[in-house]
Each structure stands twice: as C-alpha cells, then as structure tokens.
Amino acid sequence: MSKHRATVEWTLEDASAEDFLKGRYSRGHTVRFDGGHQVPATASPHVVGNRWSVAGAVDPEEMLVAAISNCHMLTFLHAAREAGFVVARYLDRAEGVMAKNADGRMAVTHVALRPEIGWQGREPTPAELDQLHHRAHEECFIANSVKTEIVVETPAAV
Numbered sequence: 001m002s003k004h005r006a007t008v009e010w011t012l013e014d015a016s017a018e019d020f021l022k023g024r025y026s027r028g029h030t031v032r033f034d035g036g037h038q039v040p041a042t043a044s045p046h047v048v049g050n051r052w053s054v055a056g057a058v059d060p061e062e063m064l065v066a067a068i069s070n071c072h073m074l075t076f077l078h079a080a081r082e083a084g085f086v087v088a089r090y091l092d093r094a095e096g097v098m099a100k101n102a103d104g105r106m107a108v109t110h111v112a113l114r115p116e117i118g119w120q121g122r123e124p125t126p127a128e129l130d131q132l133h134h135r136a137h138e139e140c141f142i143a144n145s146v147k148t149e150i151v152v153e154t155p156a157a158v
Contacts, residue, residue, distance in 0.1 A: 004034070005033075005034050006031055006032065006033055006034075007031070007032040007033075008029060008030070008031050008032075008041070009029060009030050009032070010027075010028075010029035010030075011029075012025060013026065014026065023048075023052070024052070025052065026042075026052060026054060027042050027043035027048055027052050027053055027054065028040065028041070028042050028053075028054035028057055029041050029042070031058075031063075039057075039058055040054065040056065040057040040058070041057050041058050041059065041060070041063075042054040042057035042058070042059055043059060043060075044059035044060070044061055044062075045059075046098070047059075061096060061098060061108055062096075064096065064108055064111075064146070064148075065094050065095065065096035065108065065111055066094070067142050068094065068096075068111050068113070068140075068142050068143060068146070068148070068150060069092045069094035069111075069113055070142075071140040071141055071142035071143065072092075072113055072115075072133075072136050072137065072140050072142075072143065072150075072152075073090050073092060073115070073136075075135075075136040075137075075139050075140045076090070076115070076132060076133065076136035077090065078136075078139075079132050079135045079136050079139070080124075080132055083124070083128070083132060084122075085119060085121070085122065085123070085124055085128075085132075086119060086120040086121050087117060087118070087119060087120075088118040088119055088120045089116075089117065089118035090115060090116075090117050090118075091115065091116045091117075092113055092114060092115045092116070093114050094111060094112065094113050094114065095111070095112050095114070096108045096110065096111045096112075096148075097109055097110040097111075097112075101147070107147070107148070108146075108148050109148060109149060110148065110149045110150075110151070111148050111149070111150045111151075112151050112152075112153050113150065113151070113152045113153065114152075114153045114154075114155065115133075115152065115154065116155055117129075129154060130154075133152045133154065137150060137152070
C-alpha cells in the first residue's frame with residue numbers, strides 16, 4: 001500500500017461574504033503535490049463561466065483526463081518494455097466528455113485516449129499493439145479507480 005497526497009488551497013479574495021453567498025467569487029486556487037510542484041487550478045469555465053474561473057489554470061476535469069492518460073502511458077511503456085518493444089515517442093491528445101451519467105449526475109463519462117507512438121526497431125503488429133493497450137488499461141491504477149468509460153483510439157504509428 002502507498003499513500004499519495006495533494007494539498008488544495010483556496011482563499012476568499014476580492015469578494016465580500018455577500019458576494020460569496022451569491023456565487024460571485026473566484027474559483028482560482030492552488031494544488032500542491034508532495035514533490036513540491038504547484039499547479040494553478042480553477043473550476044472549469046464550462047461550469048462557472050469565464051468570469052469566475054481563472055484563465056491559464058487547470059480544472060479538475062482536465063486533471064482527471066490527464067491522470068488517466070498519464071497512467072495509461074506509464075503502464076503502456078512498462079508493458080511494451082516487457083514485451084521487448086522500444087518506445088521512442090509517445091504523444092496522447094486525450095479528450096474527456098462531461099455528460100449526465102446513468103444516475104442523472106454530471107460526470108466525466110467518457111475519455112478517449114489517442115496515443116501516437118514512435119518505435120525503435122521492430123514495431124508491434126496491430127494485434128500486439130491492441131494487447132499492449134489492453135494490458136495497460138487493465139493494469140492502470142487510475143483506470144481501475146474510476147467509473148469513466150476509457151477507450152483507446154489508435155492512429156497510425158508516428
């Protein structure tokens with residue numbers, strides 16, 4: 001077992017208690033990770049509008065999509081290495097969709113991973129590539145932690 005920590009900090013600034021109660025306050029905040037890295041964060045402008053979100057900051061839905069993509073990539077690299085393939089480049093333009101789930105609640109219901117992979121040496125066959133992605137999905141800690149449907153859309157190798 002391992003523990004993973006993040007610190008999320010928000011402060012009411014430039015707004016009164018009355019503004020807060022009316023929903024007129026910045027959703028900008030900071031996320032700090034154990035290693036000391038800080039990320040400016042916000043609510044999605046799709047949720048609270050541009051006025052209350054912070055431009056250039058990351059929203060929780062983006063962080064979830066990134067975590068799914070990141071975990072799949074790291075697990076894929078491990079699976080490829082164990083299968084004897086050398087990955088030279090991995091680029092994923094992942095996309096998440098917010099919609100109502102089966103319970104009628106808003107959720108990130110679908111994430112499409114679109115990895116473009118460059119290889120050194122022998123490239124896997126389409127069947128081998130599918131198996132590597134399947135294994136990565138089955139072993140990815142984040143994929144195993146969410147209800148979100150995750151699909152891999154594989155374009156041609158780069």
